[in-house]
Amino acid sequence: xxxxxxxxxxxxxxxxxxxxxxxxxxxxxxxxxxxxxxxxxxxxxxxxxxxxxxxxxxxxxxxxxxxxxxxxxxxxxxxxxxxxxxxxxxxxxxxxxxxxxxxxxxxxxxxxxxxxxxxxxxxxxxxxxxxxxxxxxxxxxxxxxxxxxxxxxxxxxxxxxxxxxxxxxxxxxxxxxxxxxxxxxxxxxxxxxxxxxxxxxxxxxxxxxxxxxxxxxxxxxxxxxxxxxxxxxxxxxxxxxxxxxxxxxxxxxxxxxxxxxxxxxxxxxxxxxxxxxxxxxxxxxxxxxxxxxxxxxxxxxxxxxxxxxxxxxxxxxxxxxxxxxxxxxxxxxxxxxxxxxxxxxxxxxxxxxxxxxxxxxxxxxxxxxxxxxxxxxxxxxxxxxxxxxxxxxxxxxxxxxxxxxxxxxxxxxxxxxxxxxxxxxxxxxxxxxxxxxxxxxxxxxxxxxxxxxxxxxxxxxxxxxxxxxxxxxxxxxxxxxxxxxxxxxxxxxxxxxxxxxxxxxxxxxxxxxxxxxxxxxxxxxxxxxxxxxxxxxxxxxxxxxxxxxxxxxxxxxxxxxxxxxxxxxxxxxxxxxxxxxxxxxxxxxxxxxxxxxxxxxxxxxxxxxxxxxxxxxxxxxxxxxxxxxxxxxxxxxxxxxxxxxxxxxxxxxxxxxxxxxxxxxxxxxxxxxxxxxxxxxxxxxxxxxxxxxxxxxxxxxxxxxxxxxxxxxxxxxxxxxxxxxxxxxxxxxxxxxxxxxxxxxxxxxxxxxxxxxxxxxxxxxxxxxxxxxxxxxxxxxxxxxxxxxxxxxxxxxxxxxxxxxxxxxxxxx
Amino acid sequence: xxxxxxxxxxxxxxxxxxxxxxxxxxxxxxxxxxxxxxxxxxxxxxxxxxxxxxxxxxxxxxxxxxxxxxxxxxxxxxxxxxxxxxxxxxxxxxxxxxxxxxxxxxxxx
Numbered sequence: 001x002x003x004x005x006x007x008x009x010x011x012x013x014x015x016x017x018x019x020x021x022x023x024x025x026x027x028x029x030x031x032x033x034x035x036x037x038x039x040x041x042x043x044x045x046x047x048x049x050x051x052x053x054x055x056x057x058x059x060x061x062x063x064x065x066x067x068x069x070x071x072x073x074x075x076x077x078x079x080x081x082x083x084x085x086x087x088x089x090x091x092x093x094x095x096x097x098x099x100x101x102x103x104x105x106x107x108x109x110x111x112x113x114x115x116x117x118x119x120x121x122x123x124x125x126x127x128x129x130x131x132x133x134x135x136x137x138x139x140x141x142x143x144x145x146x147x148x149x150x151x152x153x154x155x156x157x158x159x160x161x162x163x164x165x166x167x168x169x170x171x172x173x174x175x176x177x178x179x180x181x182x183x184x185x186x187x188x189x190x191x192x193x194x195x196x197x198x199x200x201x202x203x204x205x206x207x208x209x210x211x212x213x214x215x216x217x218x219x220x221x222x223x224x225x226x227x228x229x230x231x232x233x234x235x236x237x238x239x240x241x242x243x244x245x246x247x248x249x250x251x252x253x254x255x256x257x258x259x260x261x262x263x264x265x266x267x268x269x270x271x272x273x274x275x276x277x278x279x280x281x282x283x284x285x286x287x288x289x290x291x292x293x294x295x296x297x298x299x300x301x302x303x304x305x306x307x308x309x310x311x312x313x314x315x316x317x318x319x320x321x322x323x324x325x326x327x328x329x330x331x332x333x334x335x336x337x338x339x340x341x342x343x344x345x346x347x348x349x350x351x352x353x354x355x356x357x358x359x360x361x362x363x364x365x366x367x368x369x370x371x372x373x374x375x376x377x378x379x380x381x382x383x384x385x386x387x388x389x390x391x392x393x394x395x396x397x398x399x400x401x402x403x404x405x406x407x408x409x410x411x412x413x414x415x416x417x418x419x420x421x422x423x424x425x426x427x428x429x430x431x432x433x434x435x436x437x438x439x440x441x442x443x444x445x446x447x448x449x450x451x452x453x454x455x456x457x458x459x460x461x462x463x464x465x466x467x468x469x470x471x472x473x474x475x476x477x478x479x480x481x482x483x484x485x486x487x488x489x490x491x492x493x494x495x496x497x498x499x500x501x502x503x504x505x506x507x508x509x510x511x512x513x514x515x516x517x518x519x520x521x522x523x524x525x526x527x528x529x530x531x532x533x534x535x536x537x538x539x540x541x542x543x544x545x546x547x548x549x550x551x552x553x554x555x556x557x558x559x560x561x562x563x564x565x566x567x568x569x570x571x572x573x574x575x576x577x578x579x580x581x582x583x584x585x586x587x588x589x590x591x592x593x594x595x596x597x598x599x600x601x602x603x604x605x606x607x608x609x610x611x612x613x614x615x616x617x618x619x620x621x622x623x624x625x626x627x628x629x630x631x632x633x634x635x636x637x638x639x640x641x642x643x644x645x646x647x648x649x650x651x652x653x654x655x656x657x658x659x660x661x662x663x664x665x666x667x668x669x670x671x672x673x674x675x676x677x678x679x680x681x682x683x684x685x686x687x688x689x690x691x692x693x694x695x696x697x698x699x700x701x702x703x704x705x706x707x708x709x710x711x712x713x714x715x716x717x718x719x720x721x722x723x724x725x726x727x728x729x730x731x732x733x734x735x736x737x738x739x740x741x742x743x744x745x746x747x748x749x750x751x752x753x754x755x756x757x758x759x760x761x762x763x764x765x766x767x768x769x770x771x772x773x774x775x776x777x778x779x780x781x782x783x784x785x786x787x788x789x790x791x792x793x794x795x796x797x798x799x800x801x802x803x804x805x806x807x808x809x810x811x812x813x
Numbered sequence: 814x815x816x817x818x819x820x821x822x823x824x825x826x827x828x829x830x831x832x833x834x835x836x837x838x839x840x841x842x843x844x845x846x847x848x849x850x851x852x853x854x855x856x857x858x859x860x861x862x863x864x865x866x867x868x869x870x871x872x873x874x875x876x877x878x879x880x881x882x883x884x885x886x887x888x889x890x891x892x893x894x895x896x897x898x899x900x901x902x903x904x905x906x907x908x909x910x911x912x913x914x915x916x917x918x919x920x921x922x
Contacts, residue, residue: 513879513888514867537826541863541874544827549874553860786824792862793818793831793840 017114018042021283028307045085058170059496064138091258093276117248117284126220148174156239160187164245172208173496191337270318272306298322300421339369347395378402384414422448431466480512499533519734530773548619558618563646564592591625605781631668640685642668655774659732680738690717695742828862848882849897
């Protein structure tokens with residue numbers, strides 16, 4: 001079994017299997033050889049995606065498209081021919097020929113089998129009932145999420161391994177009760193020892209995931225669809241949604257029928273060669289030294305060795321097996337397991353009450369494994385120590401040192417990004433050899449930190465270290481805990497976090513100085529499309545009482561007047577309220593509204609009630625005013641109906657919160673009386689249409705808004721401005737006004753996104769979902785979030801008779 | 814010691830103002846306990862009870878000066894603010910106006 005060292009014929013390299021392994025083989029081959037033809041055959045009808053992150057999609061409901069490992073252009077740029085949705089029916093190694101569905105044949109010079117695995121299903125009665133799913137591909141994921149969110153009363157997940165627990169958490173995040181049913185007496189027995197496993201069920205229960213151990217499922221019951229599980233011994237669990245996650249079976253049928261040696265998986269040697277000439281295998285379908293690996297880091301190592309072999313470089317480093325390392329991606333549970341979970345010498349640091357368990361396992365004086373639960377500091381250092389078989393004289397001291405280790409203490413081969421298999425040395429090389437200067441550049445080059453995102457902080461620290469501290473300071477949303485908006489967004493999405501306190505519990509953000517709490521509150525609300533759990537202590541006082549605090553501790557009240565248009569009746573009510581409550585000043589604002597200034601906090605609910613107008617959001621980081629000129633209705637110069645477009649826009653956006661305030665304007669002709677050219681979002685009627693502008697300012701600095709596009713109709717103007725608003729809502733840093741955001745993104749890039757139909761459709765869909773959950777905050781006058789939402793302790797509480805509220809006893813006014 | 818309010822009168826993570834013994838005081842209920850400071854920020858009189866509270870500090874809503882809840886120390890520069898002792902007796906929040914707090918005795922909220 002040798003590889004002939006000759007130039008490849010035109011048929012080139014064929015890779016079967018569009019999973020993480022297949023993709024990694026393609027990438028590693030292309031890195032070594034710019035010219036060899038590569039064909040990737042994918043059975044699934046989609047480009048390779050990151051299956052490891054499926055559980056994130058289950059939690060968030062995001063488009064599976066976001067899991068794509070590479071965009072379509074990448075395959076074009078790298079001249080990789082991709083055959084989607086095609087299955088290989090036979091392989092004849094002696095002819096170097098493959099037979100595809102439909103009768104087509106494909107010749108190869110060298111072949112990589114990356115056929116992956118199939119989910120194991122229990123061969124028990126009822127396993128084929130509707131409502132029973134494996135958890136393997138985006139289709140399963142979507143079906144499970146829809147069932148969990150759409151009325152399933154109780155779900156059961158059979159199998160308490162890594163994937164089963166992530167699936168259960170995803171189901172719980174949809175508000176569905178869920179029980180994990182596990183055959184053994186402890187969860188994740190392959191990665192955890194008994195001590196760590198004991199701490200897991202209580203932590204899971206706190207997240208709404210129940211655990212039933214020592215349960216052997218004998219049958220799945222139900223007539224037309226599943227209604228429960230029956231265990232050995234007759235015990236029963238009601239469940240109208242069942243997910244089976246008991247393990248994988250390597251997909252070897254093609255290899256076996258081709259006469260290639262297979263045991264559980266396709267047997268490979270240290271160069272990933274199979275028994276057939278010029279055929280390698282890598283990933284979950286391969287068996288090396290008796291072991292089939294199902295974790296991403298070993299698969300990437302295998303893919304690199306397989307690629308070297310495919311390129312005729314068997315002189316390279318052989319594959320000697322991997323130290324398995326796994327990370328549980330479940331909100332509120334930090335768990336990392338490396339190598340063996342048990343051994344002859346074990347050093348344990350545990351605090352059951354705090355849910356912390358840290359263990360280093362030593363055999364023959366060398367580190368062979370680690371389990372970190374609740375406090376995963378030093379995971380990279382311990383992984384490196386186990387991989388290197390580091391000599392450990394004092395395990396307890398080594399464990400403590402790992403917790404304190406910084407990026408400088410890690411060896412170059414310490415794996416930092418498990419999703420993309422990037423080690424510290426590669427990150428340092430990107431800075432020192434490739435001249436990258438910012439974390440962003442390094443991430444783009446090495447792909448470190450671009451998977452699940454959990455290693456991003458470490459990547460940033462290493463870049464800073466390698467660049468001698470010259471690396472530009474990332475824009476931290478929480479400087480105390482060094483968390484960027486991107487880090488936090490990844491955690492909120494990945495873990496399904498729904499409130500500021502959940503984020504705080506997850507990573508400490510917001511607990512130290514508290515200054516970032518409003519930014520966190522916005523992020524949590526935006527990512528959850530306003531279906532988050534609102535916590536007012538995270539809000540600035542303006543957003544607790546929906547009014548703008550003034551220098552003397554009083555507040556200002558600005559009711560909504562769409563497009564700056566009002567009526568005699570509204571004006572009368574405003575005048576009545578101003579008199580009745582001794583409002584010291586009534587002023588017309590720059591945004592064409594009326595402002596009641598100097599209002600006492602405890603008078604706010606009654607004033608809102610008597611005004612009978614919705615909040616104008618003049619106090620909030622939100623969509624504020626849409627200023628209009630009189631336009632074609634009355635103006636003799638008016639080209640367009642600016643008043644009505646302004647009102648339409650304001651109604652469409654009303655109530656949405658934004659990273660910073662958004663002031664808008666619509667002018668009916670280029671004379672621009674509504675000053676739309678210096679607004680965050682401005683629309684100006686021009687001959688034949690509407691000019692849409694973004695990023696303007698007329699404050700401390702003046703910036704003319706950039707022209708995004710000129711569109712023909714009012715409807716298109718509303719659509720395009722809305723697309724931009726949503727893009728800004730999703731991508732700006734907190735307090736970043738559009739006049740900073742637009743130049744940061746760049747007008748060209750911005751146009752590419754907001755003028756692209758596919759992006760438009762997605763942004764509008766998310767906009768609609770967010771908008772559907774909006775309500776008028778001033779309605780809290782009748783339903784305060786707390787009896788003392790609007791009162792200090794001297795006054796009667798809000799829910800007591802309003803007539804009793806007298807003047808304040810002094811002080812805060 | 815003066816009975817200022819009941820525990821439920823202040824939402825978790827927020828503050829409320831009250832006049833006790835002629836002095837305007839801000840009472841805070843943080844995840845780490847109860848605290849009392851003078852209500853007026855020493856900078857320009859901002860209402861500290863309306864500030865954002867973290868585990869151990871409050872930020873004035875007017876110009877973002879930050880104070881340690883336990884000691885009243887100005888954490889972002891400027892003058893410190895006076896502190897008062899708080900004790901929780903059952904459901905009652907008791908304040909020792911003018912006496913700095915003694916933390917060993919204080920019950921956690």
